[in-house]
Amino acid sequence: MPTDVAEHVVPDLASRLAAIVGERRVLARPSELRSYESDGLPGYHARPALAVFPGTRDETIAVVRLLAALDAPFVARGAGTGLSGGALAEGSVLLGLHRLTRILSIDADDARAVVEPGVVNATLSRAAAAFGLHYAPDPSSQTACTIGGNVAENAGGPHCLKYGVTLNHVLAITVLLPSGEVVTLGSADGERDGYDLLGAFIGSEGCFGVALDVTVRLARDPQAVRTLLADFSSVNAAAHAVSSIIASGIIPAAMEMMDGPTIQAVEASIYAAGYPVDAAAILLIELDGAVAGIDDDAARVDAFCRDAGARGVRIAADPAERARLWQGRKKAFGAMGRIAPNLVVQDAVVPRTKLPAILAEIQHIAELHRVRVCNVFHAGDGNLHPNIGYDATSADETERVHRAMAAIMQACIDAGGTITGEHGIGLDKLPYMEALFTPATLGAMCALREVFDPGRRSNPGKVVPVHSCREWFAAPSARAGGAS
């Protein structure tokens, strides 16, 4: 693996990059780089050696080829909203792609679009709206995050319950490999035989190269939408309602849970959505599809919630009320941010039947470590977001938060779950990878990475612990199996 870009070569590298993208698009002074020292993951600061912001596809290719020629490590970055530290670029060249914002085409008949990596998720849906289409994956950061970043993280969102995650919506990607070579993965106009390299690339967290353009599938706007708010006096009852609905065969477009502390944070903020502040949990359930039959499904969902013990269920009367209910959910992280100086937004998944048990376990862990957990999550998928607000200037509190998070991760693994459903491993979750995967599995991941990036220069040190790779390539049986 390459070491950091040495300090004495930075001025030369900066001027060569400036020759490609222009002086203003290269940052090398520490003061200029401060905004790029962190991403959406709090508590981490890592200064890039320099930052470069190409404005076109050709400039991007030229930059990556120059970095390849100099054997320099780099980290691609979209909007920097990632929550696992994947865009931290300590000692590397930060390659900002947020200027590549062109929507190259929208094909209404085939319901697809070709976009550059810097296009903002919500901007794509806005552009597609004229055709009665939208881009289905909808992470909470969708007004800022980019499609390139979504591809890197295999991003999800509330509506992935019915519509699937990024992987299920990408047809093809033109990839700039770390070597500077350009390849097309996947196919937009028909099937091809062969390895699913597109599937392998999506979610590779910037370790396999840079997306130059992405062909995505667009979803048709549903004819009808019903948004229900169910109010529970226990988290357990809400979790049981989730199970009944999923088992019934009704697939809601989204099914989100918020617990009492989250509701209170939202209602105390400018995003107040009219949630019942005395509820132990609420479910926000959205049904969509054809008009025919949708009210029958809504009535069944209502009944499932009441059978599980809901105190009340109401249905959004109009689009404005629906938007308000959703705004409270999507801005819940922001609302929590108001009540504590720092916020860890956690991400893990458990099998859906384990939701009641894991929520109780999380509460127990929180009490043990004297921290306050707010749960707001994609209940229909079992995708938890236990968040902890804290004050990072207190070393004691920070330590307790870290311990609680580690215990929560271990509890999710023990429940048969996983350590991330949509935020990625990045730097933050590296320590848990060995608890989740066998050495041979981590080794296979390293071997795959070597194929795309033999020099391990693209987002070095992320996703798989470096020592796992070292051990794999040192083992005699794996040497034969490693890329030569």
Place this chain on the structure above:
Amino acid sequence: MNASPASDATAALAERVRHAHVTGTALRITGAGHWLDAGRPCRADASLALAEHTGIVEYEPGDLTMTVRAGTPLDALSAVASGEGQWLPLDPFGHLGGTIGATIATASSGPLSGAFGTPRDHVLGCEFITGTGNVVRAGGRVVKNVAGFDLVRLVTGAWGTLGVVTEVSIRLRALPEIDRTLALETTASEARRWLRASPYTPLAAEMISARLATDMSIGSRDTLLLRLGGNRALVHSAAESAGALAGSRDVDATVWDTLRTREPADAAVVRLSTSSSQVAALWDRVASIVERAGGHAHATLQRGIVRCMLPVRSDDAEEHARLRGIVGALLTLGSSVVERLPSSLWAKMVPPAASDALSIGVRRAFDPGHVLNPGILGELA
């Protein structure tokens, strides 16, 4: 899958692969053996059978997930799931007793893929043995998972060349309240127009060529088989809307199994595909060619795929020349995947599927000795 150790049975299979790697013994991986006659030019010294590697490892209906050994037949799996009101909406063509392992290794799917996607959309995790005998446990048992690089997608559709799939975790769905199939004599372009304009998402919309429709006793001209699922009001409304296209009649759901098993094992099968806006035009060009040649065609309209079956009447040079002419003509009409072809024609007509530098690199990383199904994706450089 979590870090729990592999079973003894997997360990024994891994030992055989490790031995094959050391001795340079090429292995043909087999499930139930139903796909063996695909004609793909696979050179092997020995067979590695997973037909006995069967059984459900874990099934928690409330999670709608199942973990199952790779040799488990699809029909056996369906029987267990339907007992809980669930199904794996994956209906590949061929024998109903084909294994889940082979389905995933070949990424095979059928008409339901229009609504539910292909194996890559159903597989949550898998255990596989690399060409050096390492047991890898990739993905997990939960429906959402982005931990680490996606080895699951990598082995799905790799035809066993990156690893012997020994166990898979799959996502199930609840069976729809109503599952109703209609047959409508209509054209591909009318059918496609209805699909695009209507607010309904059918479980399947398969265009059936005239001869096949006649054989299956569902019509006498090109016929749309439409499978509608959901609650009573939804299905009723969708059926009414589709009925405006052409006279429609209800047919028994067994028609789908009939379609799946309609291809003679020794037939040539080619899938042509295009974007969904172009599928009707492709159908119009292809269906008549195939029927004139004595075969039949059907198309998964939502995915833009036209599946062409050509009977192979004998194994002589004249018949092969005839086939070569027809298949050659078909291959010029769209993106193509040759599924089955007499092996003597395979090498002449089908370019290698994994000949790019990345694919070669991946193969080398996971099976450096080329002991797993060598040649099955074409000759690698």
